[in-house]
Amino acid sequence: MAALAGADPAMVVFTGGGTEANNLALRGCGRSRVLVSAVEHPSVLEAADCIDAIPVDGNGIVDLVALKAMLGDGSDAIVSVMLANNETGVIQPVVAVAEIVHAAGALFHCDAVQGAGKLPLDFRSLGADMMTLSAHKIGGPKGAGALIVADHVNLAPIIRGGGQERGRRNGTENVPGIAGFGAAAQLAAAEVVDAGILEALRDRLEAGLREHVPGVKIIAGDAPRLPNTACVALPGISAEIQVMALDLAGFSISAGSACSSGKVKASKVLRAMGQPDDIAACAIRVSLGHSNSEVDIENFVSAYSDFAKRAGATAA
Numbered sequence: 001m002a003a004l005a006g007a008d009p010a011m012v013v014f015t016g017g018g019t020e021a022n023n024l025a026l027r028g029c030g031r032s033r034v035l036v037s038a039v040e041h042p043s044v045l046e047a048a049d050c051i052d053a054i055p056v057d058g059n060g061i062v063d064l065v066a067l068k069a070m071l072g073d074g075s076d077a078i079v080s081v082m083l084a085n086n087e088t089g090v091i092q093p094v095v096a097v098a099e100i101v102h103a104a105g106a107l108f109h110c111d112a113v114q115g116a117g118k119l120p121l122d123f124r125s126l127g128a129d130m131m132t133l134s135a136h137k138i139g140g141p142k143g144a145g146a147l148i149v150a151d152h153v154n155l156a157p158i159i160r161g162g163g164q165e166r167g168r169r170n171g172t173e174n175v176p177g178i179a180g181f182g183a184a185a186q187l188a189a190a191e192v193v194d195a196g197i198l199e200a201l202r203d204r205l206e207a208g209l210r211e212h213v214p215g216v217k218i219i220a221g222d223a224p225r226l227p228n229t230a231c232v233a234l235p236g237i238s239a240e241i242q243v244m245a246l247d248l249a250g251f252s253i254s255a256g257s258a259c260s261s262g263k264v265k266a267s268k269v270l271r272a273m274g275q276p277d278d279i280a281a282c283a284i285r286v287s288l289g290h291s292n293s294e295v296d297i298e299n300f301v302s303a304y305s306d307f308a309k310r311a312g313a314t315a316a
C-alpha cells in the first residue's frame with residue numbers, strides 16, 4: 001500500500017473505505033474551516049457540517065484564484081481537492097493547489113481514490129498532508145480504504161476506543177480486506193505502466209461516438225483526464241434510459257457517479273461545471289479496463305449509435 005502511494009508504511013491508516021478516510025481527514029484534523037472543490041465526491045462534500053465550495057471552471061478544474069481569495073489566513077482551515085474526478089476523469093492541478101494552501105498556513109487533503117492505479121502516485125511530490133485511497137477502485141475488496149497521513153499532522157480519531165492504527169482509527173482492522181487491498185495495490189502499481197493502452201481505446205471510443213452519434217457531447221474532452229474514463233452526454237435522453245438500453249445491449253455503464261448508480265439524478269458535478277440540465281441529467285460515464293479490446297469499443301459505438309437513432313425516433 002505504502003509503495004503504491006509513495007509513502008512510508010507508518011503513514012498508512014487503514015479504514016473501512018474511501019468514504020471513512022475522507023471523513024477522518026476532514027473531521028479529525030482539528031481545523032474549523034473546511035474548503036472543498038465543488039466537484040468533490042459526496043463523502044467529501046458532506047463530511048462536515050459547514051463546508052465552503054470552491055468554484056470550478058467549465059472543465060471542472062478548481063479555480064485557483066478563488067481558492068486563494070477564499071482561504072485568506074488559512075491557519076484554521078483544511079482544503080480538500082481530489083486528484084481526479086469520479087464522473088468526468090478530469091485531473092486537478094493538485095501540486096499548484098498544495099502550494100497555495102501551504103502558503104496560507106492551511107492543511108491539504110487529496111482524495112486520490114480515482115487516480116490510484118491509473119496515474120503515477122507519489123504522496124510526497126503531490127504535496128498533500130493527507131491522501132485517501134479505496135481498495136475496490138483498484139480491483140481490491142469492498143470495505144477497505146486508507147488515509148495516508150504525513151508525520152506532522154495531528155489527527156484525532158472519529159471512532160474512539162481500542163487504540164488500533166496508532167490510535168488514529170480504532171476498532172479491530174478488517175484483515176482480509178486489508179490483505180486484498182495490499183495485493184490489489186501491487187497489481188495496480190504495475191498497471192499504471194500500461195495506461196497508454198487504455199487512453200488509446202478511450203480516444204477511439206470518443207472519436208467513434210462523435211462520428212456516428214449526431215448531437216453527442218464528450219464532457220471535458222480537451223481537459224487532462226484519467227486514461228480510462230469517458231463522460232458522454234446525449235442531450236434530451238435521460239441517463240437512466242441510456243443505462244438501461246446499454247445494459248440490454250450487454251454493456252455495464254453508469255449514470256453520474258458510479259458509486260451511487262441506482263439513484264439517478266442530474267449530476268451535481270456537471271451542474272457545478274455550468275452544464276445545463278439537459279446535459280447534466282443526460283450524461284453517462286464509460287469506464288474502460290485492461291480486459292477491454294478494440295472489438296469492445298467498436299461494438300459499444302455501434303450499440304450506442306443504434307440506441308441514439310431509436311431514441312431520437314421515439315422522441316420525434
Ligand code: PLP
Pocket residue numbers: 016017018019020022041043082084085086111113114134135136143144145259
Ligand atoms: N472518493 C471518490 C472520488 C470515489 O469515486 C469514491 C467511490 O467509491 C469514494 C471516494 C468512496 O470510496 P468508498 O466506496 O471506498 O467508500
